[in-house]
Amino acid sequence: MQxxxxxQIRNLNVYYQGTHQALRDVNLDIPRRQITVIMxxxxxxxxxxxxxxNRFLELQEGTRIFGQVLVDGEDIYAPGMDVTExxxxxxxxxxxxYPLPMSIYENVAYGLRIxxxxxxxxxxxxxxxxxxxxxxxxxxxxxxxxxxxRLSIGQQQRLCLARGLAYVVFLYMxxxxxxxxxxxxxxxxxxxxxxxxxxxxF
Amino acid sequence: xxxxxxxxxxSHHPVSVLRMRRRQERxxxxxxxxxxxxxxxxxxxxxxxxxxxAWPILSRYPLSELLMGRSWRPLQREFGFYPFIAGTxxxxxxxxxxxxxxxxxxxxxxxxxxxxxxRAFLKPMLDLLAAIPSVVYGAWGMVAIVPAIQNTLAPFLxxxxxxxxxxxxxxPTGFSxxxxxxxxxxxxxxxxxxxxCEVMRNVPDGLRHASLAVGATRxxxxxPVVLPKSAPGILAGIGLGLSRALGExxxxxxxxxxxxQVPRSLLDAAYPLPALxxxxxxxxxxxxxxxxxxxxxxxxxxxxxxxxxxxxTILLRRIQARxx
Numbered sequence: 001m002q003x004x005x006x007x008q009i010r011n012l013n014v015y016y017q018g019t020h021q022a023l024r025d026v027n028l029d030i031p032r033r034q035i036t037v038i039m040x041x042x043x044x045x046x047x048x049x050x051x052x053x054n055r056f057l058e059l060q061e062g063t064r065i066f067g068q069v070l071v072d073g074e075d076i077y078a079p080g081m082d083v084t085e086x087x088x089x090x091x092x093x094x095x096x097x098y099p100l101p102m103s104i105y106e107n108v109a110y111g112l113r114i115x116x117x118x119x120x121x122x123x124x125x126x127x128x129x130x131x132x133x134x135x136x137x138x139x140x141x142x143x144x145x146x147x148x149x150r151l152s153i154g155q156q157q158r159l160c161l162a163r164g165l166a167y168v169v170f171l172y173m174x175x176x177x178x179x180x181x182x183x184x185x186x187x188x189x190x191x192x193x194x195x196x197x198x199x200x201x202f
Numbered sequence: 203x204x205x206x207x208x209x210x211x212x213s214h215h216p217v218s219v220l221r222m223r224r225r226q227e228r229x230x231x232x233x234x235x236x237x238x239x240x241x242x243x244x245x246x247x248x249x250x251x252x253x254x255x256a257w258p259i260l261s262r263y264p265l266s267e268l269l270m271g272r273s274w275r276p277l278q279r280e281f282g283f284y285p286f287i288a289g290t291x292x293x294x295x296x297x298x299x300x301x302x303x304x305x306x307x308x309x310x311x312x313x314x315x316x317x318x319x320x321r322a323f324l325k326p327m328l329d330l331l332a333a334i335p336s337v338v339y340g341a342w343g344m345v346a347i348v349p350a351i352q353n354t355l356a357p358f359l360x361x362x363x364x365x366x367x368x369x370x371x372x373x374p375t376g377f378s379x380x381x382x383x384x385x386x387x388x389x390x391x392x393x394x395x396x397x398x399c400e401v402m403r404n405v406p407d408g409l410r411h412a413s414l415a416v417g418a419t420r421x422x423x424x425x426p427v428v429l430p431k432s433a434p435g436i437l438a439g440i441g442l443g444l445s446r447a448l449g450e451x452x453x454x455x456x457x458x459x460x461x462x463q464v465p466r467s468l469l470d471a472a473y474p475l476p477a478l479x480x481x482x483x484x485x486x487x488x489x490x491x492x493x494x495x496x497x498x499x500x501x502x503x504x505x506x507x508x509x510x511x512x513x514x515t516i517l518l519r520r521i522q523a524r525x526x
Contacts, residue, residue: 054415059407061318088417098412101430110426111416160412167416
């Protein structure tokens with residue numbers, strides 16, 4: 001029985017470009033199987049906080065990170081951690097949708113293929129399942145093999161959600177700009193996954 | 203009274219200012235248009251002049267004989283351009299095969315893997331490589347590449363890969379298609395790298411992150427995401443390198459051997475079209491039709507380059523249409 005918080009952030013300090021401090025002494029517990037919402041004015045550090053949980057922070061050059069982020073009790077900044085395994089556990093949906101330059105089907109199958117989780121008919125079923133979860137299946141079921149860039153922006157956002165849902169094992173994070181209940185934007189939290197959402201711009 | 207006369211506000215500018223601005227606008231548009239016309243006109247003018255000077259030959263021999271003829275004996279009035287055309291294609295294709303894969307890997311490293319400090323150091327060096335005069339490359343080829351081929355590379359290839367006709371030859375020197383291709387490859391690589399790197403850096407980071415967020419490695423992101431997105435630009439870069447390789451004269455003629463023959467292996471000597479023109483123009487002009495023959499060579503070279511450019515443009519359009 002796991003009762004500890006899913007994610008524990010301990011004394012997290014993040015500096016951009018060496019000098020600018022983005023996060024100062026952040027301590028935070030994100031409980032398991034709940035929706036957690038992080039909100040605040042623009043520029044207060046919501047995005048770096050989310051990005052610290054899937055190690056996206058380090059993609060920007062000159063970022064220095066101090067402190068601990070524990071996912072399931074495991075420090076993801078410990079030396080020797082496999083970044084790709086962390087990101088397989090911890091999904092992140094960007095504010096703006098970025099469909100990959102391939103078909104709708106391949107976009108959803110992307111993560112499953114990369115981690116070689118499913119293939120053949122199993123993959124077809126998974127793609128259908130996650131498109132349904134994202135509420136996009138009815139709109140695209142007849143054109144699964146067309147380029148994803150032809151979808152509207154709203155459809156692209158749901159496609160990226162389906163792509164994220166498809167591979168993530170435990171945790172799902174998303175950024176929402178519009179105000180409003182997270183359930184309305186992301187669909188009901190039917191999967192038993194921890195979700196941390198970020199809202200801003202009220 | 204029509205309602206519009208009331209709705210439209212009156213301009214606050216005096217009429218003279220308005221007229222000035224309109225004149226300025228028109229002058230800029232027309233001036234730009236006229237100067238933009240120059241490059242295409244120049245191409246037509248050059249082609250026309252070449253065709254006019256080449257006419258004595260073109261009108262006297264059937265085209266198939268000129269293009270496919272293998273014997274080049276100006277004194278006997280035999281003008282077969284096939285050895286030169288073949289030489290040009292051999293050297294160019296070999297140079298591309300040598301240059302493209304390492305250039306792409308370099309561009310991928312610079313655009314996707316290298317930290318910005320490394321990039322800031324390496325990029326200017328690569329640009330410098332593109333600025334070295336071709337005669338310097340030719341000299342380098344003569345003192346470094348040709349002896350290396352003669353003493354080391356050619357014997358090795360003959361011994362190890364001699365069963366492939368590509369590496370079989372009785373050319374005792376290092377002056378060969380391979381030498382020309384190596385020098386050319388080094389010359390065109392900076393162009394391909396610069397363009398490919400620039401194009402890949404223009405792929406939005408959000409797209410990269412979308413792939414990385416799924417747990418893809420860098421390479422798993424480059425191959426299915428960054429490369430397809432930048433394919434048209436990379437192809438344009440290769441086209442640029444190709445055009446340069448087809449026309450490069452000095453560096454190539456210093457190392458290819460300049461023997462009139464159709465090369466059958468990388469180790470054979472060749473005689474590309476630009477070398478033919480540069481070596482012979484101004485000499486032996488008393489031979490009848492010789493001047494016209496060299497002009498025909500120039501015209502053929504021009505047509506080959508235009509054809510390759512046209513082909514790569516069409517390919518580019520196709521890819522772009524599919525990517526939309």
